[in-house]
Amino acid sequence: MDTQNEKLTIQQVAELTGLSVHTLRYYERIGLIHAIDRAQNTHRRYSMDDVGWIDFLNKLRAAGMSIQQMQAYSELQRQGDVTLPERVEMLKTLRLQAEACMDELRENLKIIHYKIDYYEGVIAEGENLQEVS
Amino acid sequence: MDTQNEKLTIQQVAELTGLSVHTLRYYERIGLIHAIDRAQNTHRRYSMDDVGWIDFLNKLRAAGMSIQQMQAYSELQRQGDVTLPERVEMLKTLRLQAEACMDELRENLKIIHYKIDYYEGVIAEGENLQEVS
DNA sequence: TCTTGACTTAGAGTGCGCTCTAAGTTGTAA
DNA sequence: TTACAACTTAGAGCGCACTCTAAGTCAAGA
Numbered sequence: 001m002d003t004q005n006e007k008l009t010i011q012q013v014a015e016l017t018g019l020s021v022h023t024l025r026y027y028e029r030i031g032l033i034h035a036i037d038r039a040q041n042t043h044r045r046y047s048m049d050d051v052g053w054i055d056f057l058n059k060l061r062a063a064g065m066s067i068q069q070m071q072a073y074s075e076l077q078r079q080g081d082v083t084l085p086e087r088v089e090m091l092k093t094l095r096l097q098a099e100a101c102m103d104e105l106r107e108n109l110k111i112i113h114y115k116i117d118y119y120e121g122v123i124a125e126g127e128n129l130q131e132v133s
Numbered sequence: 134m135d136t137q138n139e140k141l142t143i144q145q146v147a148e149l150t151g152l153s154v155h156t157l158r159y160y161e162r163i164g165l166i167h168a169i170d171r172a173q174n175t176h177r178r179y180s181m182d183d184v185g186w187i188d189f190l191n192k193l194r195a196a197g198m199s200i201q202q203m204q205a206y207s208e209l210q211r212q213g214d215v216t217l218p219e220r221v222e223m224l225k226t227l228r229l230q231a232e233a234c235m236d237e238l239r240e241n242l243k244i245i246h247y248k249i250d251y252y253e254g255v256i257a258e259g260e261n262l263q264e265v266s
Numbered sequence: 267t268c269t270t271g272a273c274t275t276a277g278a279g280t281g282c283g284c285t286c287t288a289a290g291t292t293g294t295a296a
Numbered sequence: 297t298t299a300c301a302a303c304t305t306a307g308a309g310c311g312c313a314c315t316c317t318a319a320g321t322c323a324a325g326a
Contacts, residue, residue: 020315025275063238067314081259088253091248098242105195105235109196109228112224113228144302153285154303155285156284174304176304177304199283
């Protein structure tokens, strides 16, 4: 079995990547994905490499990269290894942003945690008072 | 000095909370903030309690709560302590979501980390080859 | 042959969370 | 008194990231 060359329909890729078929076409249109190969009937046929790239795009998104930045990254990627230093810079910047974001989130969660504890205290007190009265 | 009763202008509250004056009025309009006290000239005058509430709203936002959910939360808050259990539930749900989000982000960052290391290896290799040739 | 369903395109529409505009009022300082 | 800055309102506009629509093509199965 030549699994390397098996080609996937847009529907299958949507299921594999969690993106909708609409979004897959949208990503291709705006240049996040290169022009996908076509079957004779003009239908898209994705390779596993394509799926790998889309998975990576998903990670960039989830890490907080904007569509615009992803367009820039994809363009660099298409230009080959010459742009590796630039791409590394982008990834490093993204990492810093994401880490800052996580630190802030952690702080906020701490405060929300306190709030939950405090409120549960108040609720417990209210129940005790009811028992007394 | 009666700092408790000092009242702040919308501009001052914008600076204190990091929200724009537009956003402060917007939040009030959609019910995230109760109707703020007015000076004789109809200008808003915020109390420090108001600022505290707005800071808390900011934390909810930063933790990923939507405006809609914040509207619901604010409405419950206005109804008083009877709604404490419901609010605690909302906060607990938010905490779970935020923690899941952080876990995912951590995973993605790990992969981005690997990618950076790998690319830096490729770049270093390329430089070595150049020295040889 | 006919229907069904998966695909295609260009382009319009949506929901979110602001963000800005226009027109008007008020208070202070030159 | 006149300029200016800070505020007010209702409502329009915007950027992002999709998401959907309409109209059409094509291949397989009843």
